[in-house]
Amino acid sequence: MRLGSALESEQLRDRIISQRNSDRTCIITSVGTCGLARGAADVARAIYQTISDFNLKDSVDVRTTGCHGFCEIEPVVLIYPEGILYQHVTPADIPEIISESVIKKNVVERLLYHDFSTGKNIIHEQDIPFYNKQNRLILGNNRFIAPNNIDDYIALGGYSALVKALFEMTPQQVLDEVKESNLRGRGGGGFPTGVKWESCRNAPARDGIRYVICNADEGDPGAYMDRSLVEGNPHSIIEGMIIGAYAIDSHEGYVYIRHEYPLAAQNLAIALEQAREYGFLGEDILGSGFRFDIKITKGGGAFVCGESTALMASLEGRIGEPRFKHIHSTERGLYGRPSNLNNVETWANVPIIINRGAGWYRQIGTDGSKGTKIFSLVGKINNTGLVEVPMGISIREMIYDIGGGIPGGREFKAVQTGGPSGGCIPKSLVDISVDFDRLAKVGSMMGSGGMIVMDEGTCMVDVAKYFISFLTEESCGKCIPCREGLDRMLDILTDITEGRGKEEDVELLEELGDVMQETSLCGLGSTAANPVLSTIRYFRDEYDAHIKEKRCPAGVCKELITFTIDGEKCNGCRVCARECPQGAISGEKKEVHHIDQEKCIKCGLCRDNCKFDAVTVS
């Protein structure tokens, strides 16, 4: 059914809402990629099966959604309207959940979230500390939306911002509203979105064609908020793009999505189809006379294709190499035409700004950074997941209040933000507030919002080497400073981690970094040295330990560590000797074992398998 006017779309919303009864029980389970990796598909199947076994089909709704954000406790089952949350659910738990919680209205105590800090179980989702410290403006709707059902999105007010923009505002007013909101791009650079839109709109278009593009390449390893948004709430991005296109005067849009995200691409394709059916996309949208449509293009797995000019080259079917940006893509981008590229999360902010107004939006955040930002809190942290917080929150609040601290009572050491272009922030700066400008000042950057937490068991030189080897592989090789500079850096870092480091190496790394920063063609090369420079800045002592004492303080760098067996703790159970792939461990049963250092390949299997903590690393 194609909707022909603003009125018809409001009538549709009323009809959807009136057919839904908010008192009716709804069982919600998330089947995003991380949920699926923990068996959520079987949980969902069990729910449908049990509902039909219990003959509850007519009185209970089931909704399978995208990620809710708290990956650590997946698979999750929510019971609405009560808002009960069950964690780590298996298919075998489903009959009990349904008979107890749905029919008898009791709570299944053993499946509740357990708060270790208070020692109590928590029944309701909104009382869990991980959630209640957040402001989930963008991500919060994921749990109420089945991504393959546009009606869910409409019931929550979806596409009302589009109606407002098309029928109550001129393109100029939409543009002004976004400019006034001070929304800054969430893809890394933090460029003011409204300013970008304006320059694209004002750029002369030879044949009247301008493009609007969504960057869903999400190349930063460890960041997955864009996946979760496209997967869980694709219409919010589509709506944002249509509004942007209206402001910019564009009729063709693209979403460039990485091929590692098959589920996201699939959900987006379904969403586009449904949006077309209702007439939110296509010719004469809602009878307004405005036309716009969106195509999906899948990336080929190259990090550099997240960069704007490389992305556009790849959209044209060419090798994804960046070009020199003396002319901006907003003037000459895809097929030489004015093109406006924004990140997934940036687009998802747009409907909110139009609906609530720039003034409301500007109240959230800090002076220079408005609104919320989604971070992926991963690595050595108890509550792994996606967290959406107002800009300006401190790293301490993120790691301890929301993230629940470091596992195993270990010591927090640093947090890496901004992906391969970012830097490491040490424990001493844990109280800084997180926004675009503050992070840049301490030598890191916001990037796409990856926050990789590291503890005392993480070697900072190894981390620097990790990023440089990632970038060496991903550098497209077009410009010399990036290609050769990264190669040299990797050589030097490898030498340091393998015990061949020289005193002057650190200075050489800094010098190389400076040259790369100043002379590389694109953002990949010019920011590539950040992980090295920031670890040198804050963890110089670790570099010195590797170079001068040939020692890896964190016990990570293989060439600099030895595994030995602690005679006090070893009870001679022979488990390590059986596991050792090299046959390097000798010792009779019930006698202390011994590792032959000549044969040992330092794989760590003995340590991982020892139940008595008898294998020590030094």
Added chain:
Amino acid sequence: MKNECDVVEVIINKYGGNHDSVIAILQDIQSEYHYLPETALRVVAKNLELPLIQVYGVATFFKAFSLKPRGEHLIKLCVGTACHVRGAQPALDEVKRQLGIEAGETTEDMMFTLETVNCLGACALGPIMVVGEEYHGEMSPKKIKKILSDYKKATRSRRHDEIRVGT
């Protein structure tokens, strides 16, 4: 290779023979054959009227493409940042040791191909290993040994059955 050419042509036609579809076309061919056969690249170049070097350039630039045939099970081990700090390196070492191949290689019996990827977007469960379409989370060398030997056993017995049925 007649058959192969037909398949490739159907794919090309689906995209209306557009130059800018070359990546999408190669993706479809790859999902059909799990790699890009040389003949396929030639047909694409000819039909799209592109120099072969340009098609070859795209095929070698992007990580998603392989010019070599792949094994029955494609193992993707995530070495993204989150997985790295949670021990992806020892996990990778273990897979390599179990299969006797390096990343990017295929076992001689064509059973496994090993590839590393940078983030599959399931960082909470790192280190992550995907075999075919199946996601395995929180990988330790010990778990890997078990999972791979399960795959090996299942594949061997299936291949064995196929041979018996065939004869």
